[in-house]
Amino acid sequence: MGFLLAQLLSSWNVYAADETLANAMILKQRGDWDNASRILLQLTRFNPSCAECYFHLGEIEESKLDFTKAVTYYTKAAIYDPVYYFNLGLNYQTVGNLKASINAFQNYHQSFPMSLEGMIALGISYRKSGDIIKGEEIFKSVLYLSPDNPAAHFNLSLIYIESGRKNEALFHIETYRRITGTKWMPYNIKKVFNEK
Secondary structure, three states, rough: OOOHHHHHHHHHHHHHHHHHHHHHHHHHHOOOOHHHHHHHHHHHOOOOHHHHHHHHHHHHHHHHOOOOHHHHHHHHHHHHHHHHHHHHHHHHHOOOOOOHHHHHHHHEEEEOOOOHHHHHHHHHHHHHHOOOHHHHHHHHHHHOOOOOHHHHHHHHHHHHHOOOOOOOHHHHHHHHHHHHHHOOOHHHHHHHHOOO
């Protein structure tokens, strides 16, 4: 009888936690971040390994532009589920902490090596940090897997402009423009090609 009661209580606690998480998501979507955060923090006390709870707390703090708290929550989320290293990396990228961003994206890439989105984010962090050799390597890998990936072509054009490789930059920006159907060109590339 005791075992059955324990199972029943355990099932009820999981159901209650799911329902509470759903309520927190409704509040979050409505913009009631304080009450959503309160519920999510209560859930983390009930289940300290609730990666999804920490992720949503990170999103709330990022929406409030409190990137320090967002990093804290995304870090906790990533400890329990490596998918959240991606959000951690983006947050670090946003505040310009490129070394930490690269580290987070490398951790993400270890768990999800075929994620083009993760590879592109890692390549952007390398490019922005000035490591254009590693950035170029990453974007070439993306193009190997997805030859018409506009983000890879765009970022390679920026890398080639930075390294003085004008013809390669032109090829990749024109490929980007063909794929996306846009005539837009970044100012630093337009300036090199004197396009009006």
